[in-house]
Amino acid sequence: MRLHRLDITAFGPFAGTESIDFDALSAAGLFLLHGPTGAGKTSVLDAVCYALYGSVPGARQSGQGMTLRSDHAAATTRTQVTLDLTVAGRRLEITRQPPWERPKRRGTGTTVDKAQTWLREWDAGTGTWKDLSRSHQEIGEEITRLIGMNREQFCQVVLLPQGDFARFLRADAEARGKLLGRLFDTQRFADVEKRLAERRRATETQVREGDAALLADAHRMQQEAGDALPLPDLTPGEPGLAETVLGAAAVARSTAREQLTIAELRLTAAETAQRAAENALAEVRERDRLQRRFAEARARAARLQERAGAHREAVERMERGRKAQTVAPALQLRQAADAEHRRAAAAEARARARLPREHAEDGAAGLAAAARRATEELGGLESARRTEHRLAALVAERADADRQERADEDALREAEAWLDGWETTRTALQRRIDTAQEAAAQAEQLAVRYDTARTRLEAARTRERLAEEADEARQRALAVAEQATRAKDHWLRLKEQRLNGIAAELAAHLTDGEPCAVCGATEHPAPARRTAGHVDREAEEQALAAYQDAEERRAAAERRLGELRAALAAAGAEAGDTPAAELADAAEDLRQQLASARDTASGLHAAQEELRRAEQERERRLADRQQAELRATARLTRREELERQRAALEAELAQARGDAPSVAARAAQLERQAALLTEAAEAVRAAAESAERLKEADGRLAEAAFTAGFDTPEAAAAALLDDATHRELQHRLDAWQREEAAVRAVLAEADTAAAAAQPPADVAAAEAAAAEAGRLLRQAVSARDAAARRCAELDRLSARAARSAARLAPLRHEYDRVSRLAALTAGTSAENERRMRLESYVLAARLEQVAAAASVRLQRMSSGRYTLVHSDDRTGRGRSGLGLHVVDAWTGRQRDTATLSGGETFFASLALALGLADVVTEEAGGVRLDTLFIDEGFGSLDEQTLDEVLDVLDSLRERDRSVGIVSHVPDLRRRIHARLEVVKDRTGSSLRQHGAA
Secondary structure, eight states, X not given: OEEEEEEEEEETTEEEEEEEEHHHHHTTSEEEEEXXXXXXXXXXXXXXXXXXXXXXXXXXXXXXXXXXXXXXXXXXXOOEEEEEEXXXXXXXXXXEEOOEEEEOSSSSSEEEEOOEEEEXXXXXXXXXXXXXXXXXXHHHHHHHHHHOSOHHHHHHHTEEEHHHXXXXXXXXXXXXXXXXXXXXXXXXXXXXXXXXXXXXHHHHHHHHHHHHHHHHHHHHHHHHHGGGOOOOOOOTTOTTHHHHHHHHHHHHHHHHHHHHHHHHHHHHHHHHHHHHHHHHHHHHHHHHHHHHHHHHXXXXXHHHHHTHHHHHHHHHHXXXXXXXXXXXXXXXXXXXXXXXXXXHHHHHXXXXXXXXXXXXXXXXXXXXXXXXXXXXXXXXXXXXXXXXXXXHHHHHHHHHHHHHHHHHHHHHHHHHHHHHTHHHHHHHHHHHHHHHHHHHHHHHHHHHHHHHHHHHHHHHHHHHHHHHHHHHHXXXXXXXXXXXXXXXXXXXXXXXXHHHTHHHHHHTTOOTTSOOTTTOOSOOSSOOOOOTTOOOHHHHHHHHHHHHHHHHHHHHHHHHHHHHHXXXXXXXXXXXXXXHHHHHHXXXXXXXXXXXXXXXXXXXXXXXXXXXXXXXXXXXXXXXXXXXXXXXXXXXHHHHHHHHHHHHHHHHHHHHHTTSSSHHHHHHHHHHHHHHHXXXXXXXXXXXXXXXXXXXXHHHHHHHHHHHTXXXXXXXXXXXXXXXXXXXXXXXXXXXXXXXXXXXHXXXXXXXHHHHHXXXXXXXXXXXXXXXXXXXXXXXXXXXXXXXXXXXXXXXHHHHHHHHHHHHHHHHHHHHHHHXXXXXXXXXXXXXXXXXXXXXXXXXXXXXXXXXHHHHHHHHHTTTOEEEEEEOOOOTTSOSSOEEEEEETTTTEEEEGGGSOHHHHHHHHHHHHHHHHHXXXXXXXXXXXXXXXXXXXXXXXXXXXXXXXXXXXXXXXXXXXXXXXXXXXXXXXXXXXXXXXXXXXXXXXXEXXXXXX
């Protein structure tokens, strides 16, 4: 991936449009991005990342959307970033615009435009740009696919953040694993661990559930078999569980079958005894029945003899009833005629009582004639009824018109009252709108002033904090410098003492016959002797080491003091000389004014809506008033017409209703009179006819009674039997005959007479013997059924246990296999000697590659002294696999990376970052990364180390790479010819290119 050009508009600190020609900067291999603190060096890198991925790196991810916009940009200028690059052999141009809150084109206020993205590709054939997509999602997926890295990997590999790698260099295994996991996407290996653990838990659950089911069946079998199945205490997962259960089940089944055979033999014996007892009981019961039957027959015969007189009387009464039955039809006819005559006479009396006095004594013909006259008069009133209905409709219409008139008058009064206050209402609403609009404009101005005041307040607080830190750093630097001076004096003093006694130190190694290292003599007549307080080489080297350590602390303290003074100067330039408390009061005052103005401006929309509704209400009320006036005019004409028609109809009805209150009342009177006359005429005719039929019935009844042999009709009626009495007498006679025949039949039976001659039967004793035999039989049946049921249940449970054991065998094997794999990948198995998880193992291999790639550059940067090596050793109670150590060639020993000095830590971190970039690039599919950026860290290097680091970075050109260094170290401006300078002022930052081809 190579960057060609970057255009930035209203982004971060850049108020206008700035362009960066990366092709010109990359021609030199190394180029410097420099400028004062806060000018916007890092914002250039943010713009590259935002163009590619639509978001900015790391902790600055919160700066999305409208917050990416420059505070210095004009309100009409939209934020935009355009990046021209070549990736995977394709020349692409990406343009991104975040959401933008812009002024409305009409009216006041602002509106938000959505974020937009364009992707174009250079067509070499036509020499033009070709549009590819405008979808955020499609463009993001395409860029990630071409680069082969997500945003986080890109920020770690291309935008090398030195602070992160210094922490990575000194981090423990857990923190180092998190970063490597994000870069190399080892989540799939963690997923494998998780999946195996889930499989282990699932199979363990299945095995335990199977064992529990098998144990449940065993306990059921133990309940069924009782003492025949002595089952030991078993738990799920115990070895040999299935074999123990199946063996015990076989013993229980055999014992249950033996018990079933014994129960069947006992049942056969009980059935034989029960049949004998039942036969004996049947014989005793039969003799007892016959004896009781004979005694009952003798008693019935005695009772028949006692009722013989009553039987003869019943026979005579039945004979008289049969004779009276021939007179019954005539008697019934006479009773019906008498009842009909009484009803007709009563109806006639009721009808005459309701008649008018002048018709109370008329006959049937007179009453009928009067009814016809009333009906004819009723027919003449039909026309008057229609007239009456028309008059009622006119009256209702007049009442409705009056109601409408009152409603219109009320509406007119309400509309007039509302319209009278319209001007006052409109003026008040317009005043609210004007006030809200003025508050909105004031809020915009106050927001700008408040943001500026807040920025100055933050800078003032930073200035005060940095001033305190600078004082502390100055005092610390003076103390460290004093310590370094004392350490140097001590070292020089010891060195001088050693030189003074160097002869004694050399003499200690002289041997007779061997030449002296100084003069070459083989004889040593008077060698020097060590005096008290002699300083040896080890003491001098310790003093030298202490001096060097103090010197490094002094240099670090001076660098820290210089950084704090530079930051303090930048904060002072931003905040000025005003105290932070005064700036805080001013910012708070502006904030309160801004809140008040925004609160007032928030009512603008509501006031506008209320004015619009009030204007609509005014138009509606004007229209209602006009409609009410038109309806009033129409009602006046219609009311005059209704009055004229009403007078004519009332005159016509007065003549038709006579003395009745209405035509309907007169018609009701005539209808009622005609009905009464007609009913009375019919009642008079019916009474005369019924009297004639009663006279004929009396003659027929007297003739029928004489023919049947009765002296009078009353005697025949007295002898007549009703149906119930006849049935009762006949039933008594039939019962007498049946009882007499039954008694004779029983007394004539031979077996009954023979049983009566025998002794009385003892039924109770026979029943007791039969009951005892039945009880013994039921016990035998229950015992046989229980034994059969036990055998069947044991067979069923044994078969189910055998099936469960067969199913459990492969499940148990699967559990053992999965459990072993899960423990191996989780690092808890004894087979995993280093206790490494699968993800840690993969990351350890990646870390080993990174360490090897980083060591190549680290050796050059450290003049061959340092090499990074990967370690599998465990640290504390943690797991092994992600250790990182540095090998010091001067001592030949490994040591912790935390022991490196500040400058050594920087170039070790840089080598590690470059090595990690190479490995991640290979992991991403070999995508070329032709442009890299290194952000800060060079200020901690001495001149010689800086040369070596720059040589290593310059060597990257051999692979056709260009490296951009982001730093404000002044010495780099002299060493690097191609530079991109960020210049800041009060109106925003700008970019200048120097020394580019």
